[in-house]
Amino acid sequence: MKITIFGSGYVGLVTGACFADVGNEVLCVDTDEKKIDRLKEGEIPIYEPGLQELVTDNSRKGRLRFTSDSAEGVAFGLFQFIAVGTPPGEDGSADLRHVLAVADTIGQKMDDYKIIVDKSTVPVGTAELVSKRLLSALGERGLSIDYDVVSNPEFLKEGDAIADFMKPDRVVVGVDNPRTKELLRTLYAPFNRSHDRFIAMDIRSAELTKYAANAMLATKISFMNEIANIAERVGADVEAIRLGIGSDSRIGFSFIYPGLGYGGSCFPKDVQALERTSHQHGYDARILQAVEAVNYEQKFSIVKKIKQHFKNELSGKTIALWGLAFKPNTDDMREAPSRRVLEELLSSEAKVRAYDPVAMGEARSIYGKREGLALVETSESALRGADALVIVTEWMVFRSPDFEMIKQELSTPIIFDGRNIYDPDLMEQLGFIYYSIGRMPKGIEVYEAIG
Ligand SMILES: NC(=O)c1ccc[n+]([C@@H]2O[C@H](COP(=O)([O-])OP(=O)(O)OC[C@H]3O[C@@H](n4cnc5c(N)ncnc54)[C@H](O)[C@@H]3O)[C@@H](O)[C@H]2O)c1
Numbered sequence: 001m002k003i004t005i006f007g008s009g010y011v012g013l014v015t016g017a018c019f020a021d022v023g024n025e026v027l028c029v030d031t032d033e034k035k036i037d038r039l040k041e042g043e044i045p046i047y048e049p050g051l052q053e054l055v056t057d058n059s060r061k062g063r064l065r066f067t068s069d070s071a072e073g074v075a076f077g078l079f080q081f082i083a084v085g086t087p088p089g090e091d092g093s094a095d096l097r098h099v100l101a102v103a104d105t106i107g108q109k110m111d112d113y114k115i116i117v118d119k120s121t122v123p124v125g126t127a128e129l130v131s132k133r134l135l136s137a138l139g140e141r142g143l144s145i146d147y148d149v150v151s152n153p154e155f156l157k158e159g160d161a162i163a164d165f166m167k168p169d170r171v172v173v174g175v176d177n178p179r180t181k182e183l184l185r186t187l188y189a190p191f192n193r194s195h196d197r198f199i200a201m202d203i204r205s206a207e208l209t210k211y212a213a214n215a216m217l218a219t220k221i222s223f224m225n226e227i228a229n230i231a232e233r234v235g236a237d238v239e240a241i242r243l244g245i246g247s248d249s250r251i252g253f254s255f256i257y258p259g260l261g262y263g264g265s266c267f268p269k270d271v272q273a274l275e276r277t278s279h280q281h282g283y284d285a286r287i288l289q290a291v292e293a294v295n296y297e298q299k300f301s302i303v304k305k306i307k308q309h310f311k312n313e314l315s316g317k318t319i320a321l322w323g324l325a326f327k328p329n330t331d332d333m334r335e336a337p338s339r340r341v342l343e344e345l346l347s348s349e350a351k352v353r354a355y356d357p358v359a360m361g362e363a364r365s366i367y368g369k370r371e372g373l374a375l376v377e378t379s380e381s382a383l384r385g386a387d388a389l390v391i392v393t394e395w396m397v398f399r400s401p402d403f404e405m406i407k408q409e410l411s412t413p414i415i416f417d418g419r420n421i422y423d424p425d426l427m428e429q430l431g432f433i434y435y436s437i438g439r440m441p442k443g444i445e446v447y448e449a450i451g
């Protein structure tokens with residue numbers, strides 16, 4: 001089948017490469033000409049495991065192409081996927097300008113029947129807005145051409161994006177035309193082989209399903225962070241609690257890792273946008289507000305411990321920071337907890353030496369030359385002359401480091417672990433002062449309430 005995809009970011013590029021890989025002809029369109037030039041040269045602008053190989057292979061076979069010419073894009077595919085960004089607007093609601101710009105473009109250029117598939121995360125009612133924009137653009141051209149607008153939210157995770165797309169838990173499709181539903185079922189059939197994962201529903205429900213999924217996952221994380229905050233105040237261990245509740249199959253082990261709060265380009269903006277939608281419809285979404293509030297505070301939790309340890313005297317101290325990406329296996333730093341941690345440390349006049357296995361380029365483009373901040377090339381050099389190490393992102397390579405080397409490099413052996421990746425008993429044996437999330441530091445019976 002012929003597929004056009006507007007937007008060549010995390011979602012558009014992965015979607016394009018995966019559809020091409022199962023034999024479709026795919027044309028990816030992006031308004032960012034530099035990005036398209038790089039993609040044409042075989043350069044992938046983002047770090048996503050496996051994507052380089054998939055894009056290179058399918059480009060070589062001629063099934064995956066790139067253009068910044070939107071007219072070419074509209075003419076090409078029966079399916080016109082919209083996979084552009086929907087960032088938060090000033091009041092937190094989703095900014096639809098890119099989605100509607102694509103709708104305008106399609107309406108201005110289409111000459112035959114198209115299926116417009118919205119893969120961007122958008123508030124309920126957006127498909128109707130897209131449809132109105134198409135009608136109005138066609139009206140201006142004095143044309144009446146048939147089309148369908150479908151909602152097909154994407155559930156992939158960065159870092160696992162290809163596996164998530166190729167073997168999805170489900171494919172949600174909001175569609176009101178039975179024939180179009182069957183075409184989409186056929187399009188997704190290669191990813192739907194072991195059992196039926198194709199879930200068709202009305203368009204509004206599909207749009208809301210996406211927000212409900214992200215809000216539920218974010219709720220699990222904030223809930224667990226709240227339990228962690230209670231645990232450390234009453235002298236309990238959140239890691240034991242995690243095992244104790246995760247083993248209940250009704251709760252499950254996934255998305256109950258406490259830490260420094262959720263970040264990334266999705267949970268923060270989507271919880272906020274759902275809360276705004278709800279507000280606009282006269283309903284006060286109190287759970288969502290609490291999820292956000294807990295998450296906001298959680299990003300400060302490790303800095304509060306650092307400040308408490310150093311008795312609020314961070315001036316003249318140097319902190320080594322491991323992990324800048326919002327989670328492992330990505331270079332994405334959008335809403336990354338590391339940014340909050342960095343800002344707090346720098347504004348407390350600490351010096352920071354930061355390292356990440358893949359996000360150094362991204363960090364340089366965000367911070368440039370920032371006073372007090374050194375972006376360094378190895379995890380070892382981050383430690384040099386530092387007074388403490390902070391773990392912000394749980395990259396595999398940080399899980400079993402050379403602790404003797406860490407001790408030698410740090411002026412005092414202190415680790416603040418924002419992801420609970422080390423064993424407190426081992427840390428004690430090795431002679432570290434060790435702080436983590438939701439567990440008391442060894443030797444302290446009940447943690448003093450922090451801040
Ligand atoms: N990143 C994720 O893990 C993820 C997962 C599921 C859903 N989503 C949702 O998918 C959407 C896209 O997210 P993303 O992370 O891929 O965004 P992104 O910012 O990585 O990429 C968006 C791309 O769209 C391009 N673009 C903007 N306007 C355009 C236009 N008019 N025509 C063509 N291209 C245009 C931009 O240049 C950019 O390259 C968002 O709604 C997001 O919430 C993201």
Ligand SMILES: O=c1ccn([C@@H]2O[C@H](COP(=O)(O)OP(=O)(O)O[C@H]3O[C@H](CO)[C@@H](O)[C@H](O)[C@H]3O)[C@@H](O)[C@H]2O)c(=O)[nH]1
Pocket residue numbers: 121154155156157158159214217221254255256257258259260261262263264265266267270326327
């Ligand atoms: O137990 C956990 C699990 C995750 N996180 C944090 O939650 C954030 C989001 O993680 P993750 O969900 O793995 O990454 P995303 O790539 O943002 O993916 C989410 O957002 C996407 C965009 O909407 C959805 O498509 C995915 O299904 C959804 O998992 C990260 O900061 C993680 O560190 C925790 O703190 N504890």
